[in-house]
Amino acid sequence: MSRQKSAGYFGWPIVFGLAWLACALVALDLTQGEDGIAAVWPPSGIFVAALLLFGPRRRRMTTLYVAAASMISNVWAGSGVLDSAGYTVANLAEGYLVFYLMGGNKASLTPLSRPLNTLRFAATAIVAGCFSGLMAGLLSGNMTYPFLSSWTSTVSLGMLVVTPVILFIAQDPQDQRALLSMRSLWTMMVVAILSVAAFGQADMPLLFLPVLGIAVATAIMGLSGAATAVTIIATIGSILTAFNAGPVTLFFSTTEEQVLFFQLYLVALLGSSMPLAYLLSEREHALARTAESAALLEAAERAAKVGHWRFQPGDNSARWSREALRICGFDESESPGFEQWLALIHPDDRDRVRAFVVEATSQALPFAFETRMVRGPGDIVHIDCRGQAEADSHGKVTALFGTMMDVTERAETMAQLEIARAKAEREAAEVRMLAETDALTGMPNRRCILANLAEAMDAHEFQGEPLTVAMVDIDHFKAINDEFGHEVGDTVLKQIAAILMDELRSDDSVGRMGGEEFLFVFPKRRADELDPRCDRIRERLAAEEWEHPMTVTLSIGVAELQPGLDERDLLRAADKALYEAKRAGRNRHTVHAA
Structure with a gap:
């Protein structure tokens, strides 16, 4: 075990044991009751506080020190060893009875700052005082009424006056700070002065002054101030009354009467001051919790960029949180x-937002909208407002409450995403167009026209409609390239592509298969319907004027899809028809015979 841990186990129990001994010696020296019983017995409160605060090991150590202190103080006061042992057992028993009645090992989880716990402790202290008095009488052989009543009342008051002060200070850091402040010092000095004024003279009945001191202490320091003030009053009152200096001795001749009056006076102080102290304490804690909640809410709003507001249509006033104002x-x-x-x-x-507010105000409806707010030149903030209407018992809207979120970053991000999406779609379309378009002629390439043919084949299969293709080839194109160059050849290809594209109708499609070869796809058309189309294409080409003296003609092979044929069979049939047109002299079209 470390030195620091060992000091923790032994240090505080020794402090409480010495405090018990000192208070017992003073109380016995200033005794006002018979057989050495003081008017108030503070040691009982000290021992009970230790039991309620400490863990098992410290509790055992404190019990040993208190037992030794009890024997020493009682023997010093003139009691016999057996009587002192009986008083000691009674002192220890009363403390442990309170400890177990307050929950045993869970007693530390029952703070006296709560009113119900204080009432429970008060009842427990009275029960323990009665039990202790009865045990002390039995063990010492003194069962007289003055002894039993004096012991019971002084022990009970000792617990009621001293224990709460120690527990308040030990269990509440806020009370610790309050009691160690200069304001606390001056307050307690005022309470002490008022107590001396009340109990230090007998010429004027000034017993109300301590009540005033408790009120001041309660107002300034709350619960701990009230308990400490009662302890100060009990201490000063006991000492001055012991020296026959106060009004108590003036009005009561016997010691028993003086003790009884002073005890009743302390009970009255406790009963009148503690409820007010509890109310003030609860108010302070409520204010502290409210302030903490407000601070946490403000921090959360600042982190989330969310503010709240409340608008009252009646007087056009509004309340805004700090973040909403920001x-x-x-x-x-x-x-x-x-x-x-x-x-x-x-x-x-603006008109849209005003319409939302008017609708929410007139019909008590919830609302939600996004808008832009112009805070200055070039400073535009996007906000998201949500809220609901507050109505009275008659259904009339009295206020609108809502939140305001700064969504500028989100709006900018969404705008950037929209720009990126549009750019991506545009680039994808460009890539798709490049992938499906012949670079030279600008018409669909082989891949695209074959895809169109596949779609037309699917439509034919499901709908049973006719399908015809035409393979187009430029006659003697190699000779044109060889004689006039590839640049002229490219010009011929472009012009023919333009004519073919211009001859498209309805669902027709055409594309460059490669080199000087093109493919027409004619959905819903029969081969015999295409004769005029093929003739017109060749006639338009014959009417073209070229930069160089040359003749450009086309050969076209037409094939209609027949039952049992697939895509390859159809293209092969068109190729055969094209070959037949070439063999027949070119510059003509031929239909493949089924």
């Missing part, structure tokens, strides 16, 4: 009204 660009000292806020809304959005 989002709007207002100074924290400002209190703008609804119209002032509405003036910040972007002109294009």
